[in-house]
Amino acid sequence: MQVPQRRLVHLAPLALALGVTAWLKSWEEIPRWVKYYPRDWKVPADKQLDALFNFFAEEVDLGLFTFKELTRGFAWVIERLLLFVQGVFAKGFEFYGDAMTPWLVIPPLSWVAVTGLFAILAYWASGRALAILVAVFFAYFAVFDLWENAMLTLASVFVAVLLGIAIGVALGALGYRSRVFNAILTPIYDIMQTTPIWSYLVPVLVFFGFGPLAGLLATVVFAMPPMARVTTLALQRVPANTSDFGDMAGCTRRQKMWLVMLPSARRSLLIGINQVIMLSLAAVIVASIIGAGGLGADVYRALTALRIGDAVEAGLAITLLAIALDRISQGIAMRRPVHEVESARNLIRRHPLVTLALALVVASAVLGPFVPAVKSFPDSLTISTGDVWNDVVKWLNVNHHETIGGFRDFFIIHLLKPVKLFFIRLPWPAVILVAVTLGYALGGWRLALLAGLLLTGIALSGYWKQAMISLYLATLGVLASMLIGAPIGVAAALNRRVDRVVTVIIDTLQTLPTFVYLLPVVMLFATGEFPAFVAIVMYAVLPAIRYTKHGIANIPRPIIEATDLSGATRMQKLFQVQIPLALPDILLGVNQVLMMAFGMLVITALVGTRGLEQEALTSLAKVRPGTGVVTGLGIACLVIVSDRMITAASVLSRRHLGLATAAPAMA
Amino acid sequence: MSDTASKGASPPGREDEVMVRCERVWKVFGAGAERVIAEHGASVSDETLARHELIAAVRDVNLSVNRGEIFVIMGLSGSGKSTLVRCMTGLIGLTLGRLLIDGTDLMNISTRDLVEVRRYKMGMVFQDFALLPHLTVLGNVVFPLKIQGVERGAREARAREMIELVGLSGRERYYPHELSGGQQQRVGIARSLTTEPEIWFLDEPFSALDPLIRHEMQDELQRLQGILRKTIVFITHDFDEAIKLADRIAIMNEGRVVQIGTPEGLVVNPANDYVAEFTQKIPRARVLTVRAVMGPPGRAGGEPIPENALVHEAAERVLAAEQPLPVSNARGELVGSLDRDAVIRVLLEKDRG
Structure with missing residues (x-):
């Protein structure tokens, strides 16, 4: 790479930005087409796609069956699976035959059995502490009368994770075998992960109909890519000698993949599965808003009806479920097999936990009909703290209305409004031009071309203004997150006690599904862009802290020791050595912050933002798949362009410091 | 490169049966390597390679490994020894040349035949053990037989035999992470032997171990070879290890084989300064036979x-004796005598060039 040649170009974006500002001064003189992307120039891709989707859904006939019948048939298969799992956990099975009353009813697993099973699983994965924790969490679902919805959510997550793992491992293995395939798949994963969930919910609805299934499929699309990426990466990281051993032992290709490569990559794969579980949970919660039952629907319904208390209880249930699933799957990933002490012939002795689990299921099934409390948690014992929470909110509104409102208004007037106006008023050709030059300066002509094409695409789609609104909120979110997160990260890196507290908080917060973050902000600030902004910052500040801490903690010891020996004061050390050397890591962190900010931005459409994410959400209500896809891709374009720019900046700064280029961070 | 093994020394390998033969083997990495090498042949210059951005890991190697001998390929990192052994096992293809395993041309057989050769003819031990982390000791050792489809009872019996052979009885149910490095490599050795291979490749098998354990494992290898009499291709970067184990040694540098010879031959007669660098530090009493002095x-x-005893084995007796001791050959005929002076000169490292 010819870094020196490009150094001059670094100045170009600055010059352009100055030019643009000068231009803005004489706002009136700018031709109208520069200020606003003309409506006539819009390429009606959204309308055409709407038509195309409808054509496929309603009219395409494949001879024996229509396209719609094909997709619905596919859906039917997966639906059986979902119904089965739902039956096991929540709904039970009823067999009708010809009569009006079922001749056979199989109840679902009782709450005692499910709680016990998960506690046993937790014990196996990690130990007694986690088992107790998980048992308490599941008891919470029962006590607060959220059992059935929690189980519905769990069933959806279960099926989504199964599908996600199966598809992800298959695609990941293909990506490992063929470099071409990997090169094709990677950008597709990027798009899948950055496109708002609303956007693929719409086409899924059109093809697969309403119901839990639509949400499930959208969840798989959203949660599968990390599994595929992790699989490819994990296979590539299997030690060369282990792979060679597979060949030397005389494995066939299939034997080598299934018996040598995948088992050797097991630990990384399990960490990938943990990601799939957490992403699936987040997506299932969001998807349950559009028709599928479950905890997400509880929260949403309660929120819209302003029953804050119920929303908090259900939100807490989501939180507990997330923590339980995360800790269990992490425990399994970290688990190492231990040899059996003796070869017990007795099956029961050899597998005590399995035996216990089976005994529990059988016992609860037998006792169920006689002891109602085993079958379902007695209603008389369920409690609700809803009123307490309602009172808290009431109290806040009555006593602190002015403080909170004043706080909110201050930020809206002095920060959000002006920045938003600035972004909207930026002439679109100038934005594209700046992006192209910046892209060239940071990453060469490829990046310049990418930035130019994607941003022009947004302009052509006719959603430029909405895109700028999304961009303004995300940018502000990133900046605020870095401003808040970086100092905390520095403090955590320098002080062990701070670190311990911060780590616990971050570990818990980052397991929470995005949707949960909306709860407190809506309670405090109602709806609009300010609560959205706060939610974004709360969510995106986590990687800002983590990466800053990581960057500073990872500076090689000899450098720190040399600095100390040269007599630097603590401040000199921090500002002249530690922060500059941590910069590449911090920049990678900015990248993660950006991803998280956009991830949350998409969800904040629910509390009334105005950008592309909102267009995508409303397209869902209006069943306009074309609009959903176009606006969703718009967000994906914004994310991809900013992501590539920041990655390029990180690589540049690494090279500048003479450090080896790190592998690009995985989303 | 000429074989400088001293005349009359008969390596335990039987020269009439060549198990591995490399003929003008080249391995060049980079785009278009085949074309460039085919065009220029063995006389290709460093400049030509550099111009085409090619890296020659193995250059024009000719050697043959006889049945039953321990053939050590010794070289520093980057000398091409690992690449050469990967060519021998068919893990990577050659750029030019022929590679015969027990008469079979590795480059001219189908993938299926290659799988067969590996299943039944070759065994390999790896530097980092390359054990499968999810399987027990037994599971690892049984693995090569399992993928061949050997019936369960037979394969487990065979695996237990191998585990006992390497001294790990009682640890069958352990997982690799529960074993020490030396024990893990014993598992690797047992695993490579379950299929009763004829040719045994050991790729720096002891380099990842502590010095003490390394010596123990070298002794263990000698013990096993005493029982098994395999044809062994042993890769190492450690000249002491090579001297200790080898019947013959090939020294590699920058992709070429610099010299092939017995340990004694190399020490007595290093082909060039590069080889002499290594041999200088070797106590001559430990490599020279009585015949040589x-x-x-x-x-x-x-x-x-x-006559084929090493000087350090005979030294004590010679030094204690009143007069020179007679030397006999394998048939018991007297072929020479050994006096104190000669032994002392060797022990004091005189006569070194």
């Missing part, structure tokens, strides 16, 4: 010393 048969008395 003995005088003509003459006035000598006492129990004869066998």
